Amino acid sequence: GDSVTQMEGPVTLSEEAFLTINCTYTATGYPSLFWYVQYPGEGLQLLLKATKADDKGSNKGFEATYRKETTSFHLEKGSVQVSDSAVYFCALSVRAGGGNKLTFGTGTQLKVEL
Amino acid sequence: SQTIHQWPATLVQPVGSPLSLECTVEGTSNPNLYWYRQAAGRGLQLLFYSVGIGQISSEVPQNLSASRPQDRQFILSSKKLLLSDSGFYLCAYTRGTMNTEAFFGQGTRLTVV
Numbered sequence: 001g002d003s004v005t006q007m008e009g010p011v012t013l014s015e016e017a018f019l020t021i022n023c024t025y026t027a028t029g030y031p032s033l034f035w036y037v038q039y040p041g042e043g044l045q046l047l048l049k050a051t052k053a054d055d056k057g058s059n060k061g062f063e064a065t066y067r068k069e070t071t072s073f074h075l076e077k078g079s080v081q082v083s084d085s086a087v088y089f090c091a092l093s094v095r096a097g098g099g100n101k102l103t104f105g106t107g108t109q110l111k112v113e114l
Numbered sequence: 115s116q117t118i119h120q121w122p123a124t125l126v127q128p129v130g131s132p133l134s135l136e137c138t139v140e141g142t143s144n145p146n147l148y149w150y151r152q153a154a155g156r157g158l159q160l161l162f163y164s165v166g167i168g169q170i171s172s173e174v175p176q177n178l179s180a181s182r183p184q185d186r187q188f189i190l191s192s193k194k195l196l197l198s199d200s201g202f203y204l205c206a207y208t209r210g211t212m213n214t215e216a217f218f219g220q221g222t223r224l225t226v227v
Binding site: 006032034036043044046049051089091093096097098099100101102103104105106107 | 146148150157158160163164165166169171204206208213215216218219220221
């Protein structure tokens with residue numbers, strides 16, 4: 001079946017540090033890939049996406065590249081801020097039953113300290 | 115604009131009682147609809163998804179069921195709740211193509227006592 005595996009958290013970094021959150025996937029067919037973010041006390045919102053191999057999604061300084069050969073979509077940011085503290089979810093979407101099925105990873109909590 | 119409504123926000127129910135959580139979507143037709151359970155350490159577990167009226171796909175065996183009586187209405191139900199059904203339930207929708215963003219409701223915190 002379809003699945004997403006993320007590195008376990010929490011990840012604790014100092015402000016301005018480099019961030020990588022690993023994500024790998026297993027999918028039937030050719031998925032689209034997403035990163036969602038959940039800030040404290042808020043709902044999930046889309047951070048970035050990529051729909052085909054070698055695409056790079058980017059937003060708010062975050063980037064992730066769709067790597068079909070390694071079935072990965074790792075999230076990176078060059079310099080994190082305290083305001084980036086949140087839970088990050090990797091997700092994939094595949095065609096299923098005439099629509100699309102959206103599967104999430106377990107989430108990785110990021111804590112950024114001064 | 116598109117919005118998604120989910121209610122109630124919190125619910126405390128005794129073991130063995132029935133459950134009905136409702137989710138409605140506005141501003142779009144023929145959405146793909148989803149029910150997730152969010153638990154610490156398990157992320158967002160996909161419970162059910164629906165691509166159309168009366169079409170329900172179940173992802174995990176459990177004590178819950180889902181129905182879609184109307185195009186923009188998605189209901190999560192149980193005939194008899196178990197303690198293990200406690201959790202945070204999220205409804206979401208996408209606009210039918212696999213490349214589009216998912217929008218989430220505010221969630222329901224269910225406590226079975």
